[in-house]
Amino acid sequence: xxxxxxxxxxxxxxxxxxxxxxxxxxxxxxxxxxxxxxxxxxxxxxxxxxxxxxxxxxxxxxxxxxxxxxxxxxxxxxxxxxxxxxxxxxxxxxxxxxxxxxxxxxxxxxxxxxxxxxxxxxxxxxxxxxxxxxxxxxxxxxxxxxxxxxxxxxxxxxxxxxxxxxxxxxxxxxxxxxxxxxxxxxxxxxxxxxxxxxxxxxxxxxxxxxxxxxxxxxxxxxxxxxxxxxxxxxxxxxxxxxxxxxxxxxxxxxxxxxxxxxxxxxxxxxxxxxxxxxxxxxxxxxxxxxxxxxxxxxxxxxxxxxxxxxxxxxxxxxxxxxxxxxxxxxxxxxxxxxxxxxxxxxxxxxxxxxxxxxxxxxxxxxxxxxxxxxxxxxxxxxxxxxxxxxxxxxxxxxxxxxxxxxxxxxxxxxxxxxxxxxxxxxxxxxxxxxxxxxxxxxxxxxxxxxxxxxxxxxxxxxxxxxxxxxxxxxxxxxxxxxxxxxxxxxxxxxxxxxxxxxxxxxxxxxxxxxxxxxxxxxxxxxxxxxxxxxxxxxxxxxxxxxxxxxxxxxxxxxxxxxxxxxxxxxxxxxxxxxxxxxxxxxxxxxxxxx
RNA sequence: GCGCCUGUAGCUCAGCUGGAUAGAGCAACGGACUUCUAAUCCGUGGGUCGCAGGUUCGAAUCCUGCCAGGCGCGCCA
Numbered sequence: 001x002x003x004x005x006x007x008x009x010x011x012x013x014x015x016x017x018x019x020x021x022x023x024x025x026x027x028x029x030x031x032x033x034x035x036x037x038x039x040x041x042x043x044x045x046x047x048x049x050x051x052x053x054x055x056x057x058x059x060x061x062x063x064x065x066x067x068x069x070x071x072x073x074x075x076x077x078x079x080x081x082x083x084x085x086x087x088x089x090x091x092x093x094x095x096x097x098x099x100x101x102x103x104x105x106x107x108x109x110x111x112x113x114x115x116x117x118x119x120x121x122x123x124x125x126x127x128x129x130x131x132x133x134x135x136x137x138x139x140x141x142x143x144x145x146x147x148x149x150x151x152x153x154x155x156x157x158x159x160x161x162x163x164x165x166x167x168x169x170x171x172x173x174x175x176x177x178x179x180x181x182x183x184x185x186x187x188x189x190x191x192x193x194x195x196x197x198x199x200x201x202x203x204x205x206x207x208x209x210x211x212x213x214x215x216x217x218x219x220x221x222x223x224x225x226x227x228x229x230x231x232x233x234x235x236x237x238x239x240x241x242x243x244x245x246x247x248x249x250x251x252x253x254x255x256x257x258x259x260x261x262x263x264x265x266x267x268x269x270x271x272x273x274x275x276x277x278x279x280x281x282x283x284x285x286x287x288x289x290x291x292x293x294x295x296x297x298x299x300x301x302x303x304x305x306x307x308x309x310x311x312x313x314x315x316x317x318x319x320x321x322x323x324x325x326x327x328x329x330x331x332x333x334x335x336x337x338x339x340x341x342x343x344x345x346x347x348x349x350x351x352x353x354x355x356x357x358x359x360x361x362x363x364x365x366x367x368x369x370x371x372x373x374x375x376x377x378x379x380x381x382x383x384x385x386x387x388x389x390x391x392x393x394x395x396x397x398x399x400x401x402x403x404x405x406x407x408x409x410x411x412x413x414x415x416x417x418x419x420x421x422x423x424x425x426x427x428x429x430x431x432x433x434x435x436x437x438x439x440x441x442x443x444x445x446x447x448x449x450x451x452x453x454x455x456x457x458x459x460x461x462x463x464x465x466x467x468x469x470x471x472x473x474x475x476x477x478x479x480x481x482x483x484x485x486x487x488x489x490x491x492x493x494x495x496x497x498x499x500x501x502x503x504x505x506x507x508x509x510x511x512x513x514x515x516x517x518x519x520x521x522x523x524x525x526x527x528x529x530x531x532x533x534x535x536x537x538x539x540x541x542x543x544x545x546x547x548x549x550x551x552x553x554x555x556x557x558x559x560x561x562x563x564x565x566x567x568x569x570x571x572x573x574x575x576x577x578x579x580x581x582x583x584x585x586x587x588x589x590x591x592x593x594x
Numbered sequence: 595g596c597g598c599c600u601g602u603a604g605c606u607c608a609g610c611u612g613g614a615u616a617g618a619g620c621a622a623c624g625g626a627c628u629u630c631u632a633a634u635c636c637g638u639g640g641g642u643c644g645c646a647g648g649u650u651c652g653a654a655u656c657c658u659g660c661c662a663g664g665c666g667c668g669c670c671a
Contacts, residue, residue, distance in 0.1 A: 032614065041613050044651065054651075082614055083651060128671080170671070331669055342597090342667085349669040356671050384598055385666040410599060411665070452607065455599060457664060459606080468606095470633075471620065479633050487630045520610090527610065539608060542618075549634055558630045572630095594633065 001098060001519075002038060002088060003027050005071055009064050010042070019049050027088070029516070036079065036087035037516065044084045054084025061086060095506040095515050099567075100499050102518060102574045109578055110521040112155030112529070118373030119157050122148055125290070125378075126163035129282040130174035132201055133289060135449075135460055136380065136412045138433035142449040142587065143409055144378045145295040146534035149585045154529035159372070160297045163363060166279050167303040168356070173197065175275025176261065181206035182274065183221040190225040193261075205281050209274065217273060220266040227262045289434060293442060294587040301366075303359055312354055312362040315397075316347050319361075324396050334361070339392035339401075361393045368398055376405045376532075381457075384408045407532055409454040415461040431462050440469040443588045447474035450586055451538040473542055477579060478591055480545035480552075484576040485592040487557050487569075497570035500563035510551040511571060517547045521578050534586065541582035548575050 007025040014022035023045055027038040043058040050057055058080040065071045065078055074097065077089040102109050124144030125137055133141070144160075151158050165171075177196035181203045184190060192198055261267060283300070290296070306312045316332060319325035325334050330350035334357075337344050347358040367375055375394065379386070387406045394404035414431055436445050439462060448465065451473065452458055499505070506512060521540070528536035557568040580590045 026610095028610075028613075030614070031616085035614070039614085041652090044613080047651075085614070165671075168671070329669085333669090346669045351669080353669085355669070381599065381665050383666080383671095386671095387598085408598075408665095413664085456607080457600070468620080473619070475633055476619085479631080483631060483634085485631095490630050524610080531611085535608090536610080539610095539618090542608095546618085550636095552630080553626095553635045556630065594631075 001094070001101075002074060002090070005068065005074070006040065006042075006065065009068060009071075010061070013061065013064060017050065019046075029520075030087065035081060035085070036077065036089040037512075038088040038090075039081075039085050040088075041085055043086060047084070055080060058084045058086050090512075092503070092506060095512055096499050096501070098515055098519050099506065099570060099574065103497070103499065103570055107577055107581075109518070109574065110525045110581060111153055112522075112526060114155045114157075117156045119371060120151065120159070120374045120376060121161055121367050121370075121372035122151070122158050122376045123161040123163055123378070125295075126165065127286075128165045128170050128174075129279050129286060130170055130197060131199060131282075133286060133433040134430045135414070135433055135436050138293070138436060138445065139412050139449045139454075139458060140378055140380065140409050141290060141293060141295045141433070142446045143454050143534065146446075146450050146537070146586050147378075147407075147529075147532055149587065150525065150529045150534050150537060153581075153585060154525050156529070159299065161299045161301060161367075162297040164279075164283065164300060164302045164304075166283075167307055167359065171275050171279060172271070174202075175271050175278055177202050178206050178209065178278040179217070179221055179224075179271060179274040182210055182217065183225060185210055186215060186218055188218070188222060188225050190221055190228060202278075205278050208281055209277050212277075217270040220264070220270040223264055224261050224267055228260075293433065293437065294446065301363065303363070306359050306362045306366070307354070311366060312358055315362045315365045316354070316358060319347070319396070334389075334393060334396070336389045336392035336396075339395045341388040341392045345389045357389065357393075360390065361397070364390075364394050364404070365397050368394075368403075373403070374405065375403060376407060378407045378409060381408055381410045407454070410457040412458045412460050415459050416463070431460065436460075436462065436465070439466040440472070443478070444469050444472040444474050446587045447477075447538060448472060451535055453533065453535050473538075474588055475594070477541045477545040477583065478588070479594055480548045481576060481579045481583070481590045482592060482594040483552060484548070484572050484579075487572055488576075491558050491565075491569060495558075495562070495565045495569055497573050498566040499570055500567050502563045504561070504564055505567045506571075508555055510547075510554045511568070514544075514547045514551045514571060514575060517544050518574055518578055521581075537582050537585050541579065541586070544575070544579060544582065548579070 003025055006027070007022075010025055011022045023042060025040060025042055027040050030036060030039045043061060044054045046057055047054040062078050062080055065075075071078075074091055074094040075088050076091040077087075079087045079089075081087050105111075122144065125133075125141050127133070127137060148158055148160050173193065173196045177192045177198075180190045180192045180196065185203075185206055192202070261271070287300075316325065319334060320327075320332065324338070325332055325347060327333070331346050332348040333344045334347050335344050345357055346355050347361070348354050364375060377390075384406075387408070390406065391401075391404050395401045397403075433445075440448070449458070506515065521544075524536060524540045528534060528540075551571075555568060557565060557572060559565075560568070583590045
């Protein structure tokens with residue numbers, strides 16, 4: 001409010017003086033109370049272009065501002081201080097007017113107006129559906145969902161997307177693992193392949209499948225069991241003996257065999273079935289778990305559809321036709337070096353199989369075809385080496401740089417009594433999202449996972465998190481909300497919220513601090529949305545809650561004069577609405593009582 | 595070796611893209627409930643902002659070089 005006023009005066013001033021550009025006015029909140037409510041270092045920055053001393057400039061601007069009627073009404077005092085700061089002390093009227101504006105906004109306080117926004121696609125979580133979600137996924141889930149909520153509230157059009165990596169070798173291994181557990185449930189001695197998934201959850205999947213299909217696939221799997229019993233060397237001709245699987249290697253290796261199961265139409269059919277059905281069941285579980293966590297998606301996109309639908313071949317051919325891709329050494333490469341990558345990247349391997357990169361290109365082409373103008377991907381830090389090539393690829397596809405925005409989230413370290421542990425899906429050594437939620441609840445988990453900057457590696461000690469759950473900052477914020485709800489329950493019905501006139505209205509520093517905080521909410525939303533930093537909403541919520549708790553301690557709402565009661569009730573309602581909004585943006589509930 | 599992220603109080607982290615004497619929570623200590631919820635509030639102690647230069651009126655913030663930690667650098671996904 002004051003910012004615009006000052007900006008207007010500065011613009012006019014700059015024009016009169018013939019300065020090339022009117023500087024953008026930024027008001028900041030001084031650390032020192034004696035420095036007033038707002039301050040601006042503008043004149044110090046202006047000193048160079050104006051070629052005059054900052055203090056002289058400040059004095060001139062002070063005089064110009066004081067001549068403005070609006071300024072005279074809203075600002076009690078303007079002072080020149082220090083090396084050339086301009087300090088503003090607001091009048092009581094300014095607080096009342098600010099409150100009136102926020103009351104008028106109602107539940108929409110802070111909501112961004114829909115600007116000329118591109119249609120944004122936000123993709124996150126995106127995993128192989130072959131294991132439970134761990135806390136690392138949980139962190140990205142919480143971050144991405146909060147970012148979605150924040151951007152949407154800030155005025156952007158955002159569509160949420162989950163990319164299902166349901167194609168390739170990992171899923172073959174998963175399918176065989178499910179098949180093996182299924183066979184075992186019939187007492188058939190078929191071990192889970194060494195390069196497969198050993199976790200207990202695979203048994204659950206197998207049991208569900210058995211319930212659906214009975215013993216339909218048992219004969220085929222008996223063949224496999226028989227071959228396995230005969231030893232690896234007994235595999236049918238053409239089937240190379242499997243290289244020993246790298247037990248520690250999560251990703252597996254293209255050169256390693258999936259397993260040494262015999263090649264037989266019935267076996268292939270069974271494996272294909274278990275892969276597909278197992279994948280679907282895992283996905284159902286994930287969707288359910290994410291929904292329980294408050295995270296939903298508009299689109300679940302299957303990688304397999306790109307391979308079977310011909311989209312992948314089409315995009316590769318297109319790139320070849322356009323000269324962006326070329327053939328060399330039996331493989332097809334994309335010339336990503338033309339767009340800033342260090343080396344060109346393979347699309348189709350010498351053996352004819354497409355790379356993951358090629359599928360990703362087809363996927364992003366699909367997003368562009370669906371009309372999205374800006375693509376945001378949230379990846380873990382372990383994939384950041386992949387960013388330049390993907391940026392290059394999307395630039396080639398879209399014809400303009402900057403279409404793809406990759407946000408790199410740092411990882412979650414799992415600690416146990418201060419000791420760092422390595423998470424491993426295969427060994428089952430990990431904390432799942434479900435375990436975290438069971439330990440501390442959805443609200444605390446979401447707040448905990450999103451309150452730190454995504455650029456920061458997060459240390460998680462489950463035992464400690466559980467122990468400290470009652471100290472989680474989320475309760476501090478929720479408590480403020482519950483306290484306001486309690487006031488609303490107790491206040492006499494004849495007290496109506498209203499901004500009354502009078503010298504006692506919004507006169508205390510506690511009310512004023514709260515109002516100033518509330519006023520900065522809209523800016524906080526814009527800033528944290530633009531900078532993709534939802535953790536700032538968490539920080540803001542804590543500060544707002546602190547301002548409220550102090551207000552609550554010093555200012556009573558019930559049992560004071562009618563003018564004060566009405567005004568403070570209005571302040572409580574606005575505060576409640578903003579706390580509610582903050583919590584909602586983070587996917588956390590706002591209880592009416594605690 | 596190269597690239598990205600990080601280094602701020604005993605611990606966990608903020609620090610609003612350069613502002614005035616660097617903040618919060620936890621932990622430690624001392625206070626405050628006959629009044630709208632004490633899951634709260636008030637106070638005390640606690641710092642070479644990794645180190646060294648540079649840019650300027652002014653640097654935790656920007657640049658360079660070191661040091662330390664994490665993550666990457668495939669015809670893997």
